[in-house]
Amino acid sequence: MKTPVVDYRRFRFSRLNTPEFSHLKLLAGWLAYFALYFLTENLIPPEKCHLIHIWLDDRIPFCEYFLVFYVGWYVLVFGSLLWSALYDIDKFRQIQIYIMITQALAMAVYILWPSRQDLRPEVFPRENVFTWILGLIYAFDTSTGVFPSLHVAYSLGILSAFLHDRDFSRVGKALIALFVLGVCASVCFVKQHSAADVLGAIPVCLVAEYFVFIRPKRKKASHS
Numbered sequence: 001m002k003t004p005v006v007d008y009r010r011f012r013f014s015r016l017n018t019p020e021f022s023h024l025k026l027l028a029g030w031l032a033y034f035a036l037y038f039l040t041e042n043l044i045p046p047e048k049c050h051l052i053h054i055w056l057d058d059r060i061p062f063c064e065y066f067l068v069f070y071v072g073w074y075v076l077v078f079g080s081l082l083w084s085a086l087y088d089i090d091k092f093r094q095i096q097i098y099i100m101i102t103q104a105l106a107m108a109v110y111i112l113w114p115s116r117q118d119l120r121p122e123v124f125p126r127e128n129v130f131t132w133i134l135g136l137i138y139a140f141d142t143s144t145g146v147f148p149s150l151h152v153a154y155s156l157g158i159l160s161a162f163l164h165d166r167d168f169s170r171v172g173k174a175l176i177a178l179f180v181l182g183v184c185a186s187v188c189f190v191k192q193h194s195a196a197d198v199l200g201a202i203p204v205c206l207v208a209e210y211f212v213f214i215r216p217k218r219k220k221a222s223h224s
Contacts, residue, residue, distance in 0.1 A: 004086040023089050029100040036107045040114070040145050049116035052147050056195040057188070062121050064130035066189035069182035071133070073151055076179065080158045091161050094212050098157035101208040102201075106150050109200075115147040119191040134190055141192070148200030149193045155180040156205045157212075164213055 006020060015021050077099075084092035109115075120138060124131040159180045162168050187193035 002087055005089060006086070008085075023085070023093055023096075026093065026096040026100070029096065029103065033100075033103045033107070036111075037145075040107070040110045041142055044110075044114045044144060046116050046142075046144055049114040049144050050147075052115050052117045052194040052196050053119070054194060054196045057119055060188045060195065062125065062191055063189040064124070064126070064128070064134055066182070066186035067130045067134055069179070069186035070137075070151070070190050070192065072179065073155060073183045073186075076158060076183065077154055080161075084161075088165075091165065094161045094164075095158055098161065098208045098212045099154055101211060102150060102153035102157060102204050105204045105207060106148055106153065109148065110145040113147075114144065115197075116144040117146050117191075117194045117197070118143065119194060121191065137192075143192075146193050147197045148204050149187055149197040150201070151187050151193070152184050152198050152201035153204050153208075155183045156201065157208060160205075160209060160213065 011021055011024075016025060080095055081092060084095060120143060124135070159176055162173055162176050184198055187198060188195050
């Protein structure tokens with residue numbers, strides 16, 4: 001088993017600015033995101049939101065079994081940040097900064113151009129544990145603030161961080177890529193997002209890709 005590169009048992013808030021623990025300050029970005037999420041969810045009424053719908057949405061059937069990928073996304077995000085915080089601090093910074101950039105851009109869109117979708121089934125075609133859990137998610141997470149999809153943006157950012165890692169195995173990269181593909185599809189099959197939201201995440205990711213991976217490589221090349 002690999003040995004963690006940082007001994008978090010030694011962490012104290014007084015040491016947050018030390019080189020050993022300063023990367024943890026990036027997690028503050030989540031506090032800003034959740035605050036803005038709460039405001040946008042509660043202060044922007046659905047009738048003020050633009051309806052998102054494209055022809056592809058009508059071709060994608062509801063399938064509750066994709067909930068496995070949709071909920072697995074939480075494990076992907078938490079697990080990637082935890083793993084990298086233990087074993088690869090540079091990757092932790094890359095993933096977290098990528099997430100913060102996509103959060104900031106998406107929130108700007110949610111505020112300046114509010115969106116919603118009306119794709120959720122009024123009545124589930126079947127009753128099982130998957131539809132029961134999905135009903136809880138529907139009740140907790142409103143159908144507003146959907147374009148672009150952060151489920152997709154975070155997943156692509158995590159995938160990009162591992163694809164850029166030359167030391168990470170090809171099998172590991174392939175497995176993450178397949179899972180991320182499942183996540184991107186799941187948001188449409190469980191009717192949490194329009195296919196347009198998935199496409200809308202791509203330019204957001206391209207901006208994050210530039211600042212997290214492309215720009216640093218160009219700077220490094222120019223100084224070598």
